[in-house]
């Protein structure tokens with residue numbers, strides 16, 4: 001499996017599908033695994049990596065949000081304590097999320113050596129901003145809605161790290177599956193957090209490349225904001241030249257144009 005990024009405390013694996021990231025964060029005696037995902041061979045690679053490199057660590061699983069691709073590896077780490085948002089716990093669509101995993105596996109004749117279950121959450125992150133200490137390292141959580149209703153940002157100042165879930169990708173435009181205004185608020189929050197935590201220089205998106213420079217993180221925030229501003233003026237049948245150029249600067253992939261049209265429809 002591709003290892004996209006590594007430093008003393010952080011390892012970022014990249015799936016062959018949608019360039020989805022899975023992250024390991026070494027906190028000394030403890031280890032956080034974020035969104036272990038996609039193919040069984042990939043999830044197994046990550047769990048073997050954990051067993052080989054961190055056999056004594058207390059394991060935590062953090063789910064950035066409940067999209068099926070982000071929770072599909074849950075039961076490959078049965079001894080982990082699970083961290084996720086209150087909204088993920090209360091998500092009314094649990095059955096359909098699990099069905100998406102089952103459908104994906106049927107589509108590609110995939111079998112998994114572990115059951116497909118919706119995460120049981122041990123440490124519930126409440127609606128307001130929240131922090132915990134693991135091995136005396138502060139970990140902060142901030143609500144991140146708009147893509148979905150149960151997303152979280154996780155910030156670990158001591159590691160200069162920001163785990164962004166499905167926000168601030170360099171290869172995907174904002175996917176507004178929940179609510180435009182909530183998405184706007186999340187990007188506004190991102191800009192505030194960027195200024196507030198001026199030591200952070202590593203940002204891990206759910207899909208795409210880790211940003212390792214502050215200028216890159218700032219650019220991603222500005223670019224998503226620009227996209228959201230532009231989106232308000234867009235016509236679903238005829239994407240503007242400005243929008244097309246901006247979308248192609250994320251990735252030249254016709255599926256992003258479809259996602260753009262879906263975003264416009266969500267505004268109607």
Ligand SMILES: [Zn+2]
Pocket residue numbers: 067069070166206207
């Ligand atoms: Zn995703």
